Amino acid sequence: MGADPAGFFIVGWGVMTTTLFSTCGRFLTALFVPEEPIVTMGAEYLRFLAFCQIAFCVEAVAAGAFRGLGRTVPPSVVSILTNGLRVPVVHLLSSTGMGLNGIWAGITLTAFLRGVCMAIWFFVHLRSRPRENTRSSVRSAASSAASISGRLLP
16 A cells, blocks of 8 residues: 555545544443443543544654654654643643643544644654655655554454
8 A cells, every 4th residue: 555545535534533532422422331421431532532533643654654654752752742642731731720621632632742742743754754765755655554553443
């Protein structure tokens, strides 16, 4: 699978999960938990989580592409920094009157930030590579990422 099919697949997956989480959150939660207050909380969580699904998909592809290029440091750095930022952001948002929704918003915000940072770092890396090798390297890296993603998806 080349870069273009992998990119289209992952964007489609992100759009599908965004739509599913934002419109069917109550139904999805009720499949696992019968208690109404928990179903309401789960549906709210999925609505928040819907906003970062495409960014999460971009992050997964960029991280896989970096790994395919033999560069494992950028995904690690972005992941460590955004996970480290998650706790203070969640604390700040949940203590400002948002309560539980502040936790969901903090998780979503840091996940979105991770996707954006990975995409920016990846495109900066591509621009710094020699022009003639960039397209084949991207295809090779995206193909590696797609095969890794394919093994992770059910």
